[in-house]
Structure formats: C-alpha cells, structure tokens
Amino acid sequence: MKLLFEWSLPIYTVSEANNSDHWTKKKKRKDIQKRWIWVTFQKEKPKIPIPCHIKLTRVASEKLDDDNLPVSMKYIRDALADQIFPGLPPGRADDKKLGLTWEYDQDIVGRSLSVLIQFFSLD
Numbered sequence: 001m002k003l004l005f006e007w008s009l010p011i012y013t014v015s016e017a018n019n020s021d022h023w024t025k026k027k028k029r030k031d032i033q034k035r036w037i038w039v040t041f042q043k044e045k046p047k048i049p050i051p052c053h054i055k056l057t058r059v060a061s062e063k064l065d066d067d068n069l070p071v072s073m074k075y076i077r078d079a080l081a082d083q084i085f086p087g088l089p090p091g092r093a094d095d096k097k098l099g100l101t102w103e104y105d106q107d108i109v110g111r112s113l114s115v116l117i118q119f120f121s122l123d
Helices: 023-044 068-072 074-084
Strands: 002-009 052-060 100-108 114-121
Touching: 002 023, 023 074, 052 074, 068 074, 068 100, 074 100, 074 114
Parallel strands: 052 100
Antiparallel strands: 002 114, 052 114
C-alpha cells in the first residue's frame, strides 16, 4: 500500500453505542462530522483511486475498546464514502463491493481531539 494523502480534522468522536446523549446532541455531532468531511472534499478536491484503503485514526485523551472504535467513526465513514460515490442511497456508498476497505486505529495524545484520515492506493 502507498500513502496518497492524509487529513487531520478537528472532529470530536464518541462511541455512539454506549452514549446516552439526547438525540438532538447526537444529531448535532453527526452533522458537524459530516460537514467537516464535506468542506474538506470541496476544498481539496482529491482524486481517490478505486480500489482504495482508508485508515481512520481517532486522536483523543482516552482509548475506546475495539468494538466501540468503529462505531465512533460511523458518520465519518459514511460521509467519506458519500463524497467518493455521490448519489447512492444512504449507507450504501461504503459497501466493500465498491472498492473501499477500512481500517481503524487510535492514538492517545493529551487533550487533542481529532481524526486522522489516511488514503492508500492498493496498487
């Protein structure tokens, strides 16, 4: 795999599976995450080769366990896939059959809250 480019975005993530926030707070968080992805795609206009491997790294002060980490990135993953494959029904653009593979990681760093998004070619 070859790293094509990466973005570090100031996106706050939590495990949505273990979260009891009011639905309006969850929706606001989701909308902010999706907006960061949309704005970055509009600004950068990246050329994404297919197939592509995308690594999402959560940077925070505490670790999530291994089953909550992917759940915390759900809206980010959906927003990225929607930008790469626009026009598909919600939740369909990240299908493996379309050529995207996903990896999740986390890094514990002070109080910084962000998500590092790395795009790799599979050639």
